[in-house]
Amino acid sequence: MKQIWFYIKRLQAFAGKWFYINLLGMIVIGFLEGIGIYLIIPMLSLIGIFNLNMGSVPLISWMLEALNGLPTKLNLPVILAIYTVLLVGQALLQRNQTIMNVKIQQGFIRYLRTDTYQSLLQANWMFFLKKRKTDFNHVLTSELARVSQGTSLTLKLATSLIFTVVQIIFAFWISVELTAVVLLSGLILAVVSRKFIRNAKRLGDRTTELSQSYFIGITDHFNGIKDIKSNRLEQSHLTWFRNLCSQMEQNLNRFTRLQSNTQFFYRTASALLVVMFVYLSFEVLHVQAGQLMLIVIIFSRLWPRFTDIQSSAEQIVSTISAFKSLIELQQDCEEFKEQYSLDIQSNVQPIHMKQGLECRNLYFRYDSKHSSYALQHINVHIPINSMTAIVGKSGAGKSTLIDILMGLVQPEQGEVLVDGAKLEGDKILSLRQSVSYVAQDPFLFNSSIRENLMLVEPGASEEQLWEALKFSASDEFVRNLPMGLDTILGDRGIRISGGERQRIVLARAILRKPSILVLDEATSALDTENEMKIQLTLDRLKHNMTIIVIAHRLSTIRNADQVVVLEKGEIIQKGGYQQLSRESKGTFSQLLSYQAEAKA
Numbered sequence: 001m002k003q004i005w006f007y008i009k010r011l012q013a014f015a016g017k018w019f020y021i022n023l024l025g026m027i028v029i030g031f032l033e034g035i036g037i038y039l040i041i042p043m044l045s046l047i048g049i050f051n052l053n054m055g056s057v058p059l060i061s062w063m064l065e066a067l068n069g070l071p072t073k074l075n076l077p078v079i080l081a082i083y084t085v086l087l088v089g090q091a092l093l094q095r096n097q098t099i100m101n102v103k104i105q106q107g108f109i110r111y112l113r114t115d116t117y118q119s120l121l122q123a124n125w126m127f128f129l130k131k132r133k134t135d136f137n138h139v140l141t142s143e144l145a146r147v148s149q150g151t152s153l154t155l156k157l158a159t160s161l162i163f164t165v166v167q168i169i170f171a172f173w174i175s176v177e178l179t180a181v182v183l184l185s186g187l188i189l190a191v192v193s194r195k196f197i198r199n200a201k202r203l204g205d206r207t208t209e210l211s212q213s214y215f216i217g218i219t220d221h222f223n224g225i226k227d228i229k230s231n232r233l234e235q236s237h238l239t240w241f242r243n244l245c246s247q248m249e250q251n252l253n254r255f256t257r258l259q260s261n262t263q264f265f266y267r268t269a270s271a272l273l274v275v276m277f278v279y280l281s282f283e284v285l286h287v288q289a290g291q292l293m294l295i296v297i298i299f300s301r302l303w304p305r306f307t308d309i310q311s312s313a314e315q316i317v318s319t320i321s322a323f324k325s326l327i328e329l330q331q332d333c334e335e336f337k338e339q340y341s342l343d344i345q346s347n348v349q350p351i352h353m354k355q356g357l358e359c360r361n362l363y364f365r366y367d368s369k370h371s372s373y374a375l376q377h378i379n380v381h382i383p384i385n386s387m388t389a390i391v392g393k394s395g396a397g398k399s400t401l402i403d404i405l406m407g408l409v410q411p412e413q414g415e416v417l418v419d420g421a422k423l424e425g426d427k428i429l430s431l432r433q434s435v436s437y438v439a440q441d442p443f444l445f446n447s448s449i450r451e452n453l454m455l456v457e458p459g460a461s462e463e464q465l466w467e468a469l470k471f472s473a474s475d476e477f478v479r480n481l482p483m484g485l486d487t488i489l490g491d492r493g494i495r496i497s498g499g500e501r502q503r504i505v506l507a508r509a510i511l512r513k514p515s516i517l518v519l520d521e522a523t524s525a526l527d528t529e530n531e532m533k534i535q536l537t538l539d540r541l542k543h544n545m546t547i548i549v550i551a552h553r554l555s556t557i558r559n560a561d562q563v564v565v566l567e568k569g570e571i572i573q574k575g576g577y578q579q580l581s582r583e584s585k586g587t588f589s590q591l592l593s594y595q596a597e598a599k600a
């Protein structure tokens with residue numbers, strides 16, 4: 001329960017005074033309802049349905065005394081008027097309280113959503129390397145919905161509890177003995193039903209597991225739908241899906257059965273209790289009929305609240321696992337938090353390098369407990385306004401080196417230097433502001449080409465947009481699209497090829513006029529003609545920016561000023577393209593000959 005308590009405290013901090021006003025509203029509503037119930041007895045008595053001696057019932061005796069001062073025929077209208085005012089007042093308060101409750105709750109959920117999303121965005125790159133992305137989707141959608149449900153149920157539970165306490169106080173006022181008997185029965189019932197609550201928690205934990213598998217599964221399946229279709233894997237996926245759905249169905253059915261059992265248990269217990277209660281009142285305690293009537297009315301209102309409390313408690317504990325997931329995610333984000341807030345990050349000025357970047361005796365491991373280094377003993381200088389290519393076999397450490405050079409991850413040993421000064425603190429932010437990065441599988445939003453480009457440079461003119469497209473050899477194909485720059489890409493619009501995608505993302509990277517351009521296999525999907533065009537572009541750009549390229553296709557880096565060859569995390573060769581291609585025993589010339597053979 002400490003997880004829920006944690007969120008209730010956050011809710012209280014979020015809602016401020018409204019949290020207490022809401023609680024006060026609940027108490028007043030409970031109080032008004034209590035008095036309303038009190039008035040039923042004298043009303044019934046005045047109408048002549050009962051002829052009870054009410055003098056001994058507290059509050060009513062006081063009311064009767066007050067009524068004595070009035071003419072008898074006004075008694076009923078006065079009581080009816082008070083009753084109406086009370087009920088209308090209570091209904092009005094109830095209305096406002098419900099609206100306030102929902103407002104607080106929705107505001108809190110919005111706050112939680114934004115807070116979680118912001119924490120995720122503020123986590124560093126290492127965090128994303130270690131975590132599964134689908135877990136974030138799962139927490140941000142289904143788990144957050146369950147947390148919202150849990151918070152709303154907790155507020156409902158608080159309402160029920162407050163109402164119940166107020167009603168119990170009224171009941172005590174009328175008869176201490178009878179109320180004590182009913183409360184004792186309620187207590188026994190609560191102890192017995194602890195088993196139900198434990199089962200509800202177990203089922204709730206299972207719901208989290210299943211919904212996580214469901215979420216991760218369907219995301220993976222639709223991401224890999226081409227593999228599924230082309231390798232005829234539909235049947236095995238369908239079987240998996242059917243199994244999971246049936247487990248989810250069984251889990252929910254079990255939960256409903258548990259809740260129905262609890263309800264049945266409570267109803268049976270209440271029937272037995274009423275029988276025992278009436279017997280005790282008349283035969284043992286000799287309670288007056290008026291008092292008994294009131295107590296019966298109060299408890300007939302109160303008992304369903306006990307059932308409500310039990311059922312809310314079961315549902316709340318079934319959401320604890322969702323609260324846990326959310327807390328764990330936020331703790332992880334906190335652990336991997338970037339040094340600077342997002343506001344500070346977006347206001348940092350880019351760096352103006354004068355000499356270049358340097359790696360000095362750099363070592364890096366993804367897991368510090370794991371002995372193998374992804375990079376070791378790395379010494380390299382990347383001069384400004386030149387093109388450096390990083391090549392090597394798959395898994396050699398190329399992407400890791402780039403991540404370190406961009407300041408996304410920190411080396412375990414050694415250092416990165418910018419113009420001879422260590423890359424640390426806000427220098428990392430400034431460096432990142434100067435970098436444009438293009439990945440192998442570039443990301444475009446489901447919006448127009450124009451919007452995708454202007455995302456990085458909101459003030460870009462039409463001319464600048466076309467210039468960037470020309471640089472990336474995509475002006476021609478964009479011009480031929482029916483809506484040109486306003487063509488919507490992706491699911492809502494036109495689908496473009498992998499190569500066209502890469503070129504648009506390249507245009508976006510160039511549009512920012514970065515001082516460092518990093519291309520990570522960014523031209524792998526291009527045909528020879530477009531690759532040649534991009535080569536010419538890079539050749540022109542390298543006079544104004546520092547270009548770092550990872551390329552498996554070595555023809556792309558023919559004009560590189562420096563080639564760095566990595567193998568098993570170490571630099572094994574370094575030099576100009578022509579120089580390395582002449583070193584016949586070197587890995588680079590080997591890679592070149594493999595590619596020449598593959599082409600032939």
Ligand SMILES: Nc1ncnc2c1ncn2[C@@H]1O[C@H](COP(=O)(O)OP(=O)(O)OP(=O)(O)O)[C@@H](O)[C@H]1O
Binds near residue numbers: 129374392400
């Ligand atoms: N997130 C990660 N967690 C643990 N190990 C990783 C992670 N990413 C990469 N590695 C390991 O680090 C080493 C270097 O990987 P890296 O991705 O830098 O190689 P690469 O040369 O870019 O490979 P490729 O050309 O296939 O992209 C590999 O042994 C890889 O298994």
